[in-house]
Amino acid sequence: MIYGYIRVSTEKQTVKNQQLAIQQYCKARRLRNVVWVAETISGTKKIEKRQLGNLIKSVTSNDMIIVTELSRFGRSLRMILDVLEDLLERHVTVVAIKEGFELGDNMQSRVLAFAFGLCAEVERTLLSERTKQGLVRARKEGKQIGRQKGQKSCKYKLSGKASYIRREREKGRSKRSLAQELHVTRTTIHNFMKLKKIQ
Numbered sequence: 001m002i003y004g005y006i007r008v009s010t011e012k013q014t015v016k017n018q019q020l021a022i023q024q025y026c027k028a029r030r031l032r033n034v035v036w037v038a039e040t041i042s043g044t045k046k047i048e049k050r051q052l053g054n055l056i057k058s059v060t061s062n063d064m065i066i067v068t069e070l071s072r073f074g075r076s077l078r079m080i081l082d083v084l085e086d087l088l089e090r091h092v093t094v095v096a097i098k099e100g101f102e103l104g105d106n107m108q109s110r111v112l113a114f115a116f117g118l119c120a121e122v123e124r125t126l127l128s129e130r131t132k133q134g135l136v137r138a139r140k141e142g143k144q145i146g147r148q149k150g151q152k153s154c155k156y157k158l159s160g161k162a163s164y165i166r167r168e169r170e171k172g173r174s175k176r177s178l179a180q181e182l183h184v185t186r187t188t189i190h191n192f193m194k195l196k197k198i199q
Contacts, residue, residue, distance in 0.1 A: 002031055003055060003065045006038040007072045013040075018068045025066060025097050034066075043075035047083065056083065061091040069098040077121035081114065157184055158192045165189070166198050 004022040006015045015038050026034055039051045047053045052073065059065065065087065067073065073083040084103065087094050088110065094103040103109035158165070161182060168178055179189045193199075 001059070001063045002026070002034050003059070003063065004034045004036050005052065005055065005065055005067050005072060006036065007043065007050075007052070008040050009042050011040055015040075018072070021068045021097055022066050025095070031064075043071065043073070043079070047074070047079065052083070056086050056090075059087065059090055059092045062093075063090075064093040064095060066095040066097065068096075070094075070096045070101070075124070077118055084110075157188060158182065162192075162196045162198065165193065166196075169193075169198055 004019065004026075006018040006022070008015055008018075019036070019038075022034070026032070037051055037055050041050050047056070055065070070080055070084075074080045084094060088103065088105045091105050095101065096103070101109075101112055103112065165178060175186055175189050175193070179186045182189065
């Protein structure tokens with residue numbers, strides 16, 4: 001079996017770019033009947049709490065998993081290596097398009113996987129450090145970082161939804177029903193309606 005694994009961290013991101021890249025890879029190599037596994041979840045979540053965990057358990061010898069990049073497996077070096085170790089022990093081929101890797105159950109593949117994971121971890125650490133240094137520099141220059149103390153945000157989870165909520169309430173929709181549809185808590189929608197003076 002050939003699997004295309006796709007992961008995005010938030011609902012604001014799209015899986016289309018990853019899917020297109022995998023489709024192009026398969027077309028160029030005449031690989032057909034790809035089984036798609038896509039999920040919207042943080043790469044920091046434990047493997048067993050993700051669809052990836054079920055995929056790892058279900059694959060068998062000579063299966064192939066294609067990802068756009070190895071970082072789709074996780075956000076830490078340890079997590080990426082754990083996934084690769086599990087898959088390689090099951091004799092599953094892992095293709096990472098961006099890095100140009102086709103990893104099998106051999107020493108060279110393990111070395112490449114370790115090197116990539118290490119680089120990704122170092123890159124994230126350096127990015128975090130640069131961000132922190134930039135914030136410190138900005139504060140020293142007197143720039144305002146974030147909201148001022150006591151200042152309320154003008155951006156809400158339900159921003160832009162006031163008209164829709166008002167119309168639905170006029171039709172008799174309950175707060176609970178709207179909260180479920182808009183993926184917020186009942187308290188959030190209650191407070192937003194109070195702010196916007198929606199009955």
